[in-house]
Amino acid sequence: MNDIGNSPSARDIESIIHPYTNLDVHRTKGPMIIDRGKGVMVWDDEGNEYIEGMAGLWCASFGFGEEALIDAAVEQMRKLPFYHQFGHKSSMPSIELAEKLLAIAPKGMSKVFFANSGSEANDSQVKLQWYVNNALGRPEKKKILSRIKGYHGVTIASASLTGLPANHAEFDLPIANIGHVDMAYPYRGMEPGETEEEYSTRLAELLEQRILEEGPETVAAFIAEPVCGAGGVLVPPAGYFPKIQAVLKKYDIMMIADEVICGFGRTGNMWGCETYDIEPDSVSCAKQLSSAYLPISGVMVNDRIHDAMIEQSKKIGTFAHGFTYSAHPVCAAVAVRTLELMEERRILEHVREVMPVMQRRLRKLGDHPLVGDVRGVGLVGAVELVADKATKRAFDPKKMVGANCSEFAVRHGLITRAMTDSLGFCPPLVITEAEINEMFDRFEKALDDTEHWVTKEGLR
Ligand code: PMP
Secondary structure (H helix, E strand, O other), rough: OOOOOOHHHHHHHHHOOOOOHHHHHHHHHHHEEEEEEEEEEEEOOOOOOEEEEHHHHHHHOOOOOOOOHHHHHHHHHHHOOOOOOHHHHHHHHHHHHHHHHHHHOOOOEEEEEEEEHHHHHHHHHHHHHHHHHHHOOOOOOEEEEOOOOOOOOOOOHHHHHOOOHHHHHOOOOOOOEEEOOOOOOOHHHOOOOOOHHHHHHHHHHHHHHHHHHHHHHHHEEEEEEEEEOOOOOEEEOOOOOHHHHHHHHOOOOOOEEEEOOOOOOOOOOOOOOHHHOOOOOOEEOOOHHHHOOOOOOOEEHHHHHHHHHHHHHHHHHOOOOOOOOOOOHHHHHHHHHHHHHHHHHHHHHHHHHHHHHHHHHHHHHHOOEEEEEEEEEEOOEEEOOOOOOOOOHHHHHHHOHHHHHHHHHHHHOEOOOEEOOOOEEEOOOOOHHHHHHHHEEEEEHHHHHHHHHHHHHHHH
């Protein structure tokens, strides 16, 4: 790909540090250059067509080329291309967006702070917890518990919340005051004979034990994704969040819901919090907030958090946090239009209509000899490939079975995402039933190719 002197591929290799890419391999493999998109399809620069089975990075809910969002951006760009929110300034798109967002927000959310990415939202969550506990006169209550395999971003604080080894060791993370507890991962976490409810009870007990070890007076908050996304699409077992929240309430620990993937219809409800009975004190959202057409994120908080912030401002003055691009008017205008389109086009109803097809086709993959586990809800799901279905033995991670499977999928015209050996599906919410079927038809071919390759290489 990269041997043609001044080709786009060669220019990419010579100039770009790619996020989440093996930088050494990239030097020979080069980039896949995506050139254009329409609906759930994208095309590379050689004209090959792909179903975008991940909506990019779990985000382009309206697919590609949605004219209504493009128009919203252009219109706002012409009127006021930039303004900020520092020192009491505001702009109409941000006011409209805040109202719209709070009107549909999980119960109790009363104010919103805008940022530009999921990472910034979660970084702000950490700072707000520290700020608020200072305000409440309990400066020792600062620890935030997150979950192993959870994904919350890559800035210093949000990467610390993230519970994946690759985000920690080589970056000297996590920072102090952030700890990790077990993920709810039924396929690998449940004991033989244990029910989902029993597993949830055990996880809640483990959380309580950890809180007691840390000292409840030192633990400020617990953060979780309703469905853990980048950790492998891990759907919580029955009763999990209510049991977890009962423990949190007992020790006056706040619940932060990271809705960066689940928010705006992904699980079949507006929020993952609704699907899984979560009553959050604060919520991070991003990605589908603007269908990813422009970067914008939000941290919504309840009155308890906001009242404490007001008290602190009375005492010390300015709330010294915020970004140049907080509530950027063009991003906010696109987000407003995205939320309008969700209503106008009845996206939630559409998701509920097509999600049984998605889940049925996913479940069917469970018959394949490589597939150890199938999980999903709404329009998100994953299959976990294993070397031995009976014992759940995983492949040697160095063999990159998941990554190879996703390469085979590309050859069949499907972009999916390998998370170690779990392959994720998170298509644009506007995907049709026929497109869902086509997506899985293509993936089944990739699975068969993977099976042949695994057998040929003797990887079992
Ligand atoms: N939280 C969750 C649940 C995410 O999935 C992601 C990104 N995949 C983030 C936070 C970080 O968002 P960003 O990449 O926009 O910083």
